[in-house]
Amino acid sequence: MAARQGNGIRIAIDRGGTFTDCVGNPGTGRMEDDIIIKLLSEDPSNYSDAPLEGIRRLLSKFEGREIPRGEPIDTSGIESIRMGTTVATNALLERKGERMALVVTKGFKDCLRIGNQSRPKIFDLAIRRPDVLYEKVVEIDERVTLEDYAEDPTRYVTSTSPRDQTPAGAKIVRGLSSEAVRILQTPSEDAVRDQLQGLYDEGFRSIAVCLMHGYTFPDHEALVGRVARDIGFSHISLSHELMPMIKLIPRATSACADAYLTPTIKKYISSFQAGFQGGLGVKSVKNSSAGDAARCEFMQSDGGLVDVSEFSGLRAILSGPAGGVVGYALTSYDPKTNIPVIGFDMGGTSTDVSRYGSGRYEHVFETPLRA
Incomplete structure (x- = not known):
């Protein structure tokens, strides 16, 4: 050549x-x-x-x-x-993407159905709620919150490690964007594996993962992603990798769109490259x-x-x-x-x-x- x-x-x-x-x-x-x-x-x-x-x-x-x-x-x-x-555009408009499931923090199962409650047409009496892209939701028993001293995350910190600074008697770490993150519940890897295996057995091969405050504390999302790869999911969309920004709804929406459309795009590209x-x-x-x-x-x-x-x-x-x-x-x-x-x-x-x-x-x- x-x-x-x-x-x-x-x-x-x-x-x-x-x-x-x-x-x-x-x-x-x-x-x-x-x-x-x-x-x-x-x-x-x-x-x-x-x-x-x-x-x-x-x-x-x-x-x-x-x-x-x-x-x-x-x-x-x-x-x-x-x-x-416009392969992705048309697949989204015509709802011809991949069958996918959403993985969220326990208690936030309906966050995308509720949305941000905005009403673009405030006087419309026949409101059409947009359909969600996922078929099923799995709730992971995990939770982190942000502390009230984000301006000075080291205020009550005694350790010197920049990533794992922890106040005495509290489970608090510094987030990627410098907020003080309190870990209330760490997910059980075995429980996550059982939940994801159930999805896999139902025929799901693409999932979107969006956990609370994942943009600054991605550890729990990374754990879910690692388990999903071990099980054999062909596509895993982690919100902190796709859109590491504050606000759960936009991150979850972006992760769902990626999980819904990327398999379709990859199939097209594979046939094109062949x-x-x-x-x-x-x-x-x-x-x-x-x-x-x-x-x-x-x-x-x-x-x-x-x-x-x-x-x-x-x-x-x-x-x-x-x-x-x-x-x-x-x-x-x-x-x-x-x-x-x-x-x-x-x-x-x-x-x-x-x-x-x-x-x-x-x-x-x-x-x-x-x-």
Whole structure:
């Protein structure tokens, strides 16, 4: 396989629920050399995967030869593949994600059903409560609380260890964000194992774990995650790893979304990668074994790109919409006039409306997604 010299074929793909658009450049960087391919996202009688088929057609045009359909694609001539997809968006809107369960602190079983009790339409008499993503809830007998001297966590501390400072006669430790955390109840590993084994026996393979104050004291979540891995769960979403921020409801919602969507994303990525002869990856310290594999990156909800191996359901929810915002911000916004631009991205399954102005992106950490 020939070594890549940095001027290989560059491919960008927008994979929607109805259509897939592929743009390829032979490495010149000139727009006039671009080739555009548009095809149906689902056409099982002709091909198994639309982005893979689009790449095959682009390579056939660039290389001037017919590449047989179904044959693994040689990636030696490809420099990069960048993709935005609404696979996660549509799976969430259509409720076609993975069957999953939620693991929470005992006493908080209904926290997501109750939510934050906000009423966006305050005069609406027929309120439709959003459905939860999980099928079952398991309550773990554990509990930690935050003490009232967060400003000075060492106030009553006699030990000198920065992580395990404990006042005499009290079970208090310093949290990751420096709060004083009182451990009221440590979970029993045997009890946790029995509860999770029950879930596994019922057919659950994906779980979301969100325990009280897990953002600053993740030890109990880590214990649950370790036991779940030992049992054999294929996907485990720990809230302190996904969203280490204060507030239980947003963390639990994020963990559930990740557990619901990531298995679907991983299945899609696995089938996509299987169509390449040289594999897909990124040459970096993290993935130095990628060798001569083509660099493959996916658009995340924040508008940034991430290596295919690190793409997850939570980060993929607004992958396609974010790509549209980044695209028109770079091509349609004029910083000289500073006139805001309205984006209207209508697909076959979902429609996205956005606004870009002031020459910078505005990031939000919570947003509703409606069908």
